[in-house]
Amino acid sequence: xxxxxxxxxxxxxxxxxxxxxxxxxxxxxxxxxxxxxxxxxxxxxxxxxxxxxxxxxxxxxxxxxxxxxxxxxxxxxxxxxxxxxxxxxxxxxxxxxxxxxxxxxxxxxxxxxxxxxxxxxxxxxxxxxxxxxxxxxxxxxxxxxxxxxxxxxxxxxxxxxxxxxxxxxxxxxxxxxxxxxxxxxxxxxxxxxxxxxxxxxxxxxxxxxxxxxxxx
Numbered sequence: 001x002x003x004x005x006x007x008x009x010x011x012x013x014x015x016x017x018x019x020x021x022x023x024x025x026x027x028x029x030x031x032x033x034x035x036x037x038x039x040x041x042x043x044x045x046x047x048x049x050x051x052x053x054x055x056x057x058x059x060x061x062x063x064x065x066x067x068x069x070x071x072x073x074x075x076x077x078x079x080x081x082x083x084x085x086x087x088x089x090x091x092x093x094x095x096x097x098x099x100x101x102x103x104x105x106x107x108x109x110x111x112x113x114x115x116x117x118x119x120x121x122x123x124x125x126x127x128x129x130x131x132x133x134x135x136x137x138x139x140x141x142x143x144x145x146x147x148x149x150x151x152x153x154x155x156x157x158x159x160x161x162x163x164x165x166x167x168x169x170x171x172x173x174x175x176x177x178x179x180x181x182x183x184x185x186x187x188x189x190x191x192x193x194x195x196x197x198x199x200x201x202x203x204x205x206x207x208x209x210x211x212x213x214x215x216x
Contacts, residue, residue: 116157120151127143155200159202163175165195167188168191174210175199175210177214181216183215184215195211199211
């Protein structure tokens with residue numbers, strides 16, 4: 001009898017626990033549904049606010065077309081300003097590079113000419129050494145003449161040319177008259193009779209005027 005009572009009590013307690021669990025489950029589900037509903041309502045409200053804001057902005061833009069025009073000009077200004085800054089930076093780099101190249105060119109301008117002149121110096125040294133024991137004056141003269149021709153060839157290679165003076169009209173662009181004498185012949189009147197110092201041009205620019213005597 002006592003055993004039957006205990007069993008009945010246990011079953012009743014199990015049924016109560018089951019009902020309690022079901023109630024708790026339903027309550028949780030209800031809370032979840034309410035939470036989801038509230039979240040959806042907040043989402044819808046946020047969407048409505050966004051839509052209203054966009055509508056207000058569109059209305060303001062339509063009512064104030066100047067705003068859109070100002071924005072377009074602002075974009076154009078930013079684009080042009082960026083291009084200007086880039087251009088200034090490129091120009092500054094170009095200027096610095098050009099200054100450096102110019103400085104290097106000035107510093108090393110005579111290097112190539114000196115390199116061309118060194119073999120001539122070598123020949124001069126050999127000629128001076130041979131003169132110590134030379135007995136043939138003609139051979140020495142020919143040697144010096146060869147060195148002179150070598151010098152003139154080097155000068156021509158570097159754009160240097162002798163200014164013409166033989167019986168040509170006097171030209172102040174190329175000639176400097178140191179004196180005048182009576183012309184030996186009528187054809188030499190106002191022409192160069194003699195040249196005391198040769199003149200030279202370099203790349204068609206006068207680097208030294210020829211000093212001449214002019215017939216009058």
